[in-house]
Amino acid sequence: MKSVSLLKYYTIAFLRERGVIISLVILPLLLQVSAQAAAPKSDILMKFDGSTFTSSGVTLNLMLYSLTAVVIVASISSFFLAHNLRNTSARLKLQGYSSLSLIIGLLTLVILIDVFIVTVIYLYDVAIISVRSDIGFFVSLVSIAVIFSTIGIILASVSDSKSLGLYLILTLGVVDTAFIENPVLSRRYNDNWIDFMPSHGSVKMLFRSVYDTGTAWTESIYLIIIYEIGLLLVLWLYNRYRN
Amino acid sequence: MTEKIVLSAASRGFVLVKFIRLTLSFLKNLFRQKAIIFSTLVLPLFLIWSTWWVTAEIPMRFKLTTDVIISQTMVNVHLYTGALTAMGLTAGLFGFIVSVENNRIGERLELSGYSTTIVNLSSFLSLLLALTTSVILTVLFTLFLRQPKSDYGFVLSVVFVALIYSAFGNFIASVTNQFTEGSLIVLVFSFIDLMLFSNPMGEQIYLQDWTRFLPGFWPTQLVLESSFIGKNELMSQVLLYSILYALFFLVAGLAVTKIKKVN
Numbered sequence: 131m132k133s134v135s136l137l138k139y140y141t142i143a144f145l146r147e148r149g150v151i152i153s154l155v156i157l158p159l160l161l162q163v164s165a166q167a168a169a170p171k172s173d174i175l176m177k178f179d180g181s182t183f184t185s186s187g188v189t190l191n192l193m194l195y196s197l198t199a200v201v202i203v204a205s206i207s208s209f210f211l212a213h214n215l216r217n218t219s220a221r222l223k224l225q226g227y228s229s230l231s232l233i234i235g236l237l238t239l240v241i242l243i244d245v246f247i248v249t250v251i252y253l254y255d256v257a258i259i260s261v262r263s264d265i266g267f268f269v270s271l272v273s274i275a276v277i278f279s280t281i282g283i284i285l286a287s288v289s290d291s292k293s294l295g296l297y298l299i300l301t302l303g304v305v306d307t308a309f310i311e312n313p314v315l316s317r318r319y320n321d322n323w324i325d326f327m328p329s330h331g332s333v334k335m336l337f338r339s340v341y342d343t344g345t346a347w348t349e350s351i352y353l354i355i356i357y358e359i360g361l362l363l364v365l366w367l368y369n370r371y372r373n
Numbered sequence: 374m375t376e377k378i379v380l381s382a383a384s385r386g387f388v389l390v391k392f393i394r395l396t397l398s399f400l401k402n403l404f405r406q407k408a409i410i411f412s413t414l415v416l417p418l419f420l421i422w423s424t425w426w427v428t429a430e431i432p433m434r435f436k437l438t439t440d441v442i443i444s445q446t447m448v449n450v451h452l453y454t455g456a457l458t459a460m461g462l463t464a465g466l467f468g469f470i471v472s473v474e475n476n477r478i479g480e481r482l483e484l485s486g487y488s489t490t491i492v493n494l495s496s497f498l499s500l501l502l503a504l505t506t507s508v509i510l511t512v513l514f515t516l517f518l519r520q521p522k523s524d525y526g527f528v529l530s531v532v533f534v535a536l537i538y539s540a541f542g543n544f545i546a547s548v549t550n551q552f553t554e555g556s557l558i559v560l561v562f563s564f565i566d567l568m569l570f571s572n573p574m575g576e577q578i579y580l581q582d583w584t585r586f587l588p589g590f591w592p593t594q595l596v597l598e599s600s601f602i603g604k605n606e607l608m609s610q611v612l613l614y615s616i617l618y619a620l621f622f623l624v625a626g627l628a629v630t631k632i633k634k635v636n
Contacts, residue, residue, distance in 0.1 A: 293467065297463070317429040317430070
């Protein structure tokens with residue numbers, strides 16, 4: 131019950147920012163339109179899950195930039211939301227709210243924001259490209275958004291400096307989704323350590339839901355769940371034992 | 374008459390002293406927050422290193438505005454354009470965050486007699502000075518990973534991108550003081566410019582006529598020309614456009630701040 135009233139309070143605080151529509155709708159769409167316009171004309175030969183297939187430049191660009199757009203928007207909005215609410219959360223804690231209810235309230239709002247961002251990008255993408263599994267495509271984008279939002283909340287709790295936290299989350303997000311997790315451009319994609327990167331499970335799911343790789347898109351869902359549970363545990367423990 | 378000249382010179386001198394003192398005070402305030410300075414080093418170093426370490430050796434062939442055709446591997450192209458993107462993102466976000474903070478202080482400073490113009494300009498100068506460390510490290514680290522044919526053009530491209538995007542961040546800070554939307558605008562705009570439209574990676578858009586008016590276009594052309602051909606033929610265009618862009622963003626920022634105050 132406490133989490134529900136917190137969710138209401140946090141939502142009002144979030145919507146107080148006038149430019150919220152610009153941040154959540156226009157900017158990710160702008161990135162998608164640009165990626166589509168700049169996509170290579172030629173088809174690209176790809177190897178994934180051991181099977182070889184070709185992809186149009188537009189499909190590949192839109193898919194990879196949808197990842198980057200989701201990660202950037204979700205992580206930054208959750209980071210600033212959590213950072214702006216730091217003092218309020220500390221006061222609420224003194225008034226008897228538990229760390230768990232504060233986390234649940236914040237996380238619920240963040241997940242709602244993530245679903246909204248992903249829906250915008252998903253609707254744009256499926257209007258242009260055809261994917262193997264619509265649900266898989268949507269779920270993979272939501273999963274990566276939730277993972278990076280949780281990292282954003284953790285960084286907002288850990289880092290006192292807005293700028294340091296922003297640069298850290300951005301570095302991780304851009305390096306992971308735009309460079310490391312790009313099976314076409316990355317020469318490290320088949321390394322074993324990549325399993326520990328936050329977006330790995332979601333990228334696998336995304337590729338399997340867009341292309342017919344011979345593997346079900348649900349195959350890597352366990353990796354995503356384990357990663358998210360790990361992050362939530364870190365978040366809860368940090369908030370519980372801080373001070 | 375002589376008295377008037379002496380008084381006007383004295384008042385100009387006084388304004389200059391005020392400007393320098395305010396710049397130093399903003400700079401001191403910035404260096405007091407060590408995390409802010411440290412944060413400007415995180416993104417460029419990681420981004421440059423990861424593009425170099427991760428990108429595959431795929432062959433690339435592209436043209437410059439001078440009609441010269443360059444054949445290179447993607448990792449080499451990414452290293453230099455990645456350095457520019459990293460610098461653009463860092464300068465833009467740093468410019469935005471610092472300017473938002475300084476604008477808040479500025480409101481109090483104006484009450485004690487400082488003009489909006491002086492506050493805005495000294496805030497911009499202080500953030501440029503604070504960015505120097507980041508620019509130097511970005512240049513040194515890229516040079517350490519791969520030596521361009523002409524260091525001079527490469528270094529200037531990084532400096533110009535830092536100048537343009539810090540002015541852009543400063544401009545966005547005068548438009549909005551909300552961190553989420555401001556950061557996202559700076560981020561998405563610089564990313565689209567430096568990574569997609571001005572970059573040979575954005576195949577279908579690259580070198581279209583209208584892209585020449587993007588702030589990152591000429592520095593990107595110069596970095597490719599100097600790094601792979603060793604010439605700096607585009608230097609005059611880069612110099613002209615970069616200064617014009619920085620001035621435009623600075624003046625626009627100032628105008629927006631003043632208009633907001635009138636309203």
